[in-house]
Amino acid sequence: MxxxxxxxxxxxxxxxxxxxxxxxxxxxxxxxxxxxxxxxxxxxWRRAGAVEIWRHYDGAPLDLAISDDGEKSETQILGKNLAAGQRPQAYVPAGAWQ
Structure with missing residues (x-):
């Protein structure tokens, strides 16, 4: 689709x-x-005002960058290919950059 x-x-x-x-x-x-x-x-690129839970339902994988300080970030990949390290959901802590 x-x-x-x-x-x-x-x-x-x-x-x-x-x-x-x-x-x-x-x-x-x-x-x-x-x-x-x-x-x-x-x-x-914005700061999360509250905890955010991201869920991937369909489509291409999504790179979700998360940072405590707005500069150095870690990326979580949301998607269906679990064997490749993708995950169907991720969370962003309140106050973190995304």
Whole structure:
């Protein structure tokens, strides 16, 4: 399934930083969103205001860079190929850069 089909089926909206997303749940403790990066799109380098849990459902692997200081980062690869070290989910600690 291509990105445009997923965007349409899930009702994703353009995000100000260039991605596509839709909030699907919110309460005082947590929010949940659908989030899609098309090929060639990148997410803005920003600090997480709260713990973020990233889950990979489909598509190409995603490199998720995480940094305590905003300069030196470690990359986790979200994807389906567990044998290659990819993982289906990762978390970003509150206050970390991503």
């Amino acid at each position: 291509d990105a445009e089909t997923v965007i349409n089926l899930l009702g994703l909206e353009p995000h100000p930083e260039g991605e596509h997303y839709r909030e699907v749940f919110r309460d005082p403790a947590v929010t949940a969103i659908y989030y899609l990066l098309k090929e060639g799109e990148v997410s803005a």
